[in-house]
Amino acid sequence: MKLLAIDCAANLCAACVYDAGAGEELGREVRDLGKGHAEHLMAVIETAMQIGGIGYPDLGAAAVSIGPGSFTGLRVGVSTARGLALALKIPAIGVTTLEALAAEGANAFPGRSVLAALDAGREEIHAALYNEELVETYGPSVATLPGAAAMAIGAEAVLVGTAAPRIAEAAGRPFDIGPVAATADIATYARLAAGKGPGEKPKPLYLRGADAKPQAGFILPRQDRGNDS
Incomplete structure (x- = not known):
């Protein structure tokens, strides 16, 4: 195919x-x-x-x-x-993106758990944890930096994704680190x-809403047309 x-x-x-x-x-x-x-x-x-x-x-x-x-x-x-x-x-x-990054981390460090983590702004991290067989055991979810660091320590995981260096620094100990790209x-x-193979139709995985929202200062007030006569 x-x-x-x-x-x-x-x-x-x-x-x-x-x-x-x-x-x-x-x-x-x-x-x-x-x-x-x-x-x-x-x-x-x-x-x-x-x-x-x-x-x-x-x-x-x-x-x-x-x-x-x-x-x-x-x-x-x-x-x-x-x-x-x-x-x-x-x-x-x-x-x-997290499972794809995790697969690359597992390829670099075979037989290891992998924590895939992406910087998401607002002091948040998009993370997922995979075991030695690349089976997802946590996430994808929004995590804090301390929470991701604790997860990495507990699983003795390889770190991949843009947030990997920050997680290692927050944990205060060295980690094996794979690709640190966003994808x-x-x-x-x-x-x-x-x-x-075939499954459900794909749809975007949004772990939080879009950053762009209407600004109240630019919303025009509704006019009461009932008095126009």
């Missing part, structure tokens, strides 16, 4: 084509955008598929990173994956999705 993987969870706008049967990546395109995923994603997908030498009819599944991550980026990636799945009559498969390599998402 040929699988298309998409990631818009962080700054990167990434896509790759993966041959699940051969366990081989066929083509990829990765752009470090910061913003503007919606404008670039289809071109990124087209480039990855051209490099891989396949067309849309060759795809057997669409995989996508579902977060936690950028509020807008997640919506762009998930809606695109689900739209392709609907049009091509193939399954869409979601993979969280995993695009091929990691493809491999994990190929192992999952």
Whole structure:
């Protein structure tokens, strides 16, 4: 089965084509955008598929990173994956950024528990803990820095994700640390999705609401039209 993987969870706008049967990546395109995923994603997908030498009819599944991550980026990636799945009559498969990062940490330090943790602002951390077999034992959830540090100590975990250095510092002891990025390599998402197979339709994993909210000072007061005569 040929699988298309998409990631818009962080700054990167990434896509790759993966041959699940051969366990081989066929083509990829990765752009470090910061913003503007919606404008670039289809071109990124087209480039990855051209490099891989396949067309849309060759795809057997669409995989996508579902977060936690950028509020807008997640919506762009998930809606695109689900739209392709609907049009091509193939399954869409979601993979969280935390499990993808944890898989990379487990690859670097086999046979160890892994705490995947991302800085979320407001002194909060988005975290998930995985055991030696990469089975999720906690989260994904919002945690405090002291709480994440205590969890890491208790599990003697490898740390991955953007919050890993802060957790190690808060714990006051050394840890083995894997990737400290905001998202995993695009091929990691493809491999994990190929192992999952079809399931529920992916949807963005938001552990808290969007930061952008209407400002009261810019809300116009309602006018009472009943006195206009």
